[in-house]
């Protein structure tokens with residue numbers, strides 16, 4: 622348990638968060654919570670990326686109960702407009718989700734309806750309504766289903782052959798993901814092809830890694846969930862050229878607007894760390910009339926310092942218990958770890 626978690630728990634149990642919240646309220650701010658998936662999993666048996674599963678159904682329910690009780694919770698575009706309106710604002714919270722997995726419809730949607738919270742969901746539009754999934758999900762499944770095989774590929778185990786088993790899989794997956802996120806798109810395709818061939822792996826649609834259908838997206842949108850872009854193919858924007866960035870951002874925006882008959886004003890950059898975007902990204906964002914965009918860098922947004930194309934978010938993950946969650950949302954500067962590992 623980290624020091625932040627221990628301290629957060631202690632303050633929360635002592636009932637001191639109310640005091641911290643009153644102190645924090647002197648400075649208007651926008652806190653954007655970042656999630657990927659809400660799902661009950663058995664980590665030992667789970668074949669996909671458990672790092673994307675940020676809360677159990679019960680934990681998420683309790684988290685939403687807390688923020689609906691203490692904060693004004695708005696979809697991101699409304700919260701952003703309020704923060705930058707020049708009008709006096711209190712503390713505002715937005716709840717955001719990246720990618721567009723099916724559990725957002727089956728698990729998340731009933732809970733936000735229960736608390737009347739309208740979240741914002743950033744979707745990789747090429748994956749919605751298909752039998753496809755994220756390439757990172759396939760890498761994780763390829764390794765987790767290869768126990769007993771020997772893997773001999775660059776950037777894993779310093780180029781030395783390694784047997785895949787329960788003890789080595791975590792390290793192998795981490796090394797492959799780290800390498801593939803940073804290389805140009807075409808190199809990545811070639812590398813992943815080689816990996817899958819060497820493990821005799823082919824992805825088949827799986828309920829644990831399925832994306833939402835457009836009908837689900839439309840139903841959620843009609844209720845009040847906001848949808849923003851997460852590119853078409855979950856592209857690492859900094860790893861593709863200007864024209865490809867423009868395509869990824871333009872086509873995904875157009876698809877959302879066509880399917881939902883509502884403007885798509887915002888975007889979350891896939892991965893969202895400091896290396897995920899470059900100077901051309903912001904140029905494209907302005908050219909395409911995107912209004913604001915989320916990074917995945919930890920922090921809170923204030924009216925006087927907000928950077929509209931690099932909004933900060935507060936990431937929630939499975940290790941965050943309810944008391945720590947309350948402390949994190951109440952006083953992020955004390956309790957939110959700088960989680961971006963680059």
Ligand SMILES: [Zn+2]
Nearest residue numbers: 719720891892
């Ligand atoms: Zn993503």
